[in-house]
Amino acid sequence: MALASTNDALLANYVPVYVMLPLGVVNAENVFEDPDGLREQLKQLRAADVDGVMVDVWWGIIESKGPSSYEWGAYRELFKMVQEEGLKLRAIMSFHQCGGNVGDAVYIPIPQWVRDVAAANPDIFYTNRSGTRNPEYLSLGVDNEPLFGGRTAVELYSDFMKSFRENMADFLHACLIRDIEVGLGPAGELRYPSYPQVQGWNFPGIGEFQYVTADFRQAVAEAGHPDWKLPDDAGEYNDTPEKTKFFAENGTYLTEKGKFFLTWYSNKLLKHADQILDRANQAFLGCKLKLAIKVSGVHWWYKDASHAAELTAGYYNLKVRDGYRTIARQLTRHDAILNFTCVEMRDSEQPEEAKSRPEELVQQVLSAAWREGIEVACENALNRYDTAAYNVMLRNARPNGINPNGPPKVRISALTYLRLSDVLLESENWAIFKLFVKKMHADQDYCPDSQNFFKPITPMKRSKPEIPIEKILEATEPLEPYPFDPVTDMFSDETSETS
Ligand SMILES: OC[C@H]1O[C@H](O[C@H]2[C@H](O)[C@@H](O)[C@@H](O[C@H]3[C@H](O)[C@@H](O)[C@@H](O[C@H]4[C@H](O)[C@@H](O)[C@@H](O[C@H]5[C@H](O)[C@@H](O)[C@@H](O[C@H]6[C@H](O)[C@@H](O)[C@@H](O[C@H]7[C@H](O)[C@@H](O)[C@@H](O)O[C@@H]7CO)O[C@@H]6CO)O[C@@H]5CO)O[C@@H]4CO)O[C@@H]3CO)O[C@@H]2CO)[C@H](O)[C@@H](O)[C@@H]1O
DSSP: OOOOSHHHHHHTTOOOEEEEOOTTSBOTTSOBOOHHHHHHHHHHHHHTTOOEEEEEEEHHHHTOSSTTOOOOHHHHHHHHHHHHTTOEEEEEEEOSOBSSSTTOOSOBOSOHHHHGGGGTOGGGEEEOTTOOEEEEEEOGGGTTOOTBTTBOHHHHHHHHHHHHHHHTHHHHHTTOEEEEEEOOSGGGBSSOOOSOGGGTOOTTOOOOOOBOHHHHHHHHHHTTOTTOOOOSOSOOTTOOGGGSTTTSTTOGGGSHHHHHHHHHHHHHHHHHHHHHHHHHHHHTTTOSOEEEEEEOOOOTTTTSTTOHHHHHHTOOOBTTBOSSHHHHHHHHTTTOEEEEOOTTOOGGGSOGGGTOOHHHHHHHHHHHHHHTTOOEEEEOSSOOOSHHHHHHHHHHHSTTOOOTTSSOSSOOSOEEESOOOTTTTSHHHHHHHHHHHHHHTTTOOOOTTGGGGTOOOOOOOOOOOOOOHHHHHGGGSOOOOOOOOSSOSOOOHHHHHHO
């Protein structure tokens, strides 16, 4: 797009800010609980030049009455209010349970009639080494199994998204909804439930692999190694890498057997994402919006050679193997946005024993997306109200600062701040947040069409042909990340001191 003026050039640097709505804004009984209170808060967001809000659209609420019986009324009320208050929307297709993750203030399980299937088919849920099932999200092992009244899990997700499109057609037509974040695992993230707090995991435990047994048996048989078993030496949730044989120095993860398992485990996530995004693409064909997925910021043990916590989560990422560029390459088929978290964290804030490197991880993942030519968006992981955290977000949003002549070489497409609460709206926190929004906007006035100065959104076209797995795996080759300047257009020390 030709940039007509200096103002247009600066607007190409404008990073829109969204705020995540509370988890139970529509409660488990499918009631929009406090419309007056929320309207007040939305007005405050709009007055602070916030661009929009992101919200979970819970499967467990909408289709709770029974198969294919969708009830959208409360969400329609909510969307109407967001529209009336002049905000944009990013909607999460939340096919997971709320409850059990950090900050989960409410409990919203997946539909009861889906959970009931587990009585006869316990493998619909992920299983850890000791056999404990996890009801947070359906195992990817049943993606194509017609166990749910004749429908497969992928068909359940697909039908839900089609119903969303039909029932929200007016909002889609009015371009209220900027993107659809397709839930692909626990917490809505593309990952295995490898670090569930409800099963006793504590930060910074390495987590546990979650198993999809039948499928693995078939995979090893096809590979000519029917004797290979799932790892039994990978330890328990709260172990450190060196306590296990799998992740220790020269551990199993470096053997042929270990590599085979890790490739299989991580490839399954890629296939899972690809299939569901393909259905999402069909559901929203022609709509003026983008698809997006979330990848979790598993930053603990990043500095350990084994990257143990990333590996158990399904991100097969080592110094010699990029486990994120493969995900980004998979997304190119659907022109989907990669939404990455933990963007507020500093290495120096992390406990030494966790060998945690959030800053390097963010740099790696963002660079992976940019190298593959897809858009990347970000979220913070934990609630923060201080300029130190905002400065890290600003740096990651535009790693080389503002370019007065047009779009910066690299930038994120949007940031979602977690989360709307009374604490955020407290006077001092709110004052700093408003300054932060202005800075994300590159000091420009609020611009509802800022996307047009960066990458205009066009009606969704059909996904490109499937990418062969060999082609995706070529993206495992590690590349140097883009350089990130240590200081960009941040809060000055002076602002920090007065804040
Ligand atoms: O609505 C959208 C979805 O929202 C939720 O999912 C999001 C989730 O909320 C986000 O956190 C994020 O999740 C990821 C995250 O990106 C990953 O990095 C990772 O998180 C781990 C984190 O990076 C690690 O550092 C560690 O966190 C521990 C932390 O380091 C410790 O300091 C401590 O945290 C305390 C915290 O210090 C303290 O202030 C307080 O904060 C909570 C507050 O009490 C409460 O009132 C409420 O406001 O929430 C506050 C939390 O911010 O308590 C904290 C907890 O004790 O312990 C931390 C945990 O041990 O471990 C983190 C993993 O647990 O993994 C995250 C999950 O995958 O992005 C998610 C997706 O948007 C919902 O869960 C979804 O259902 C929604 O769809």
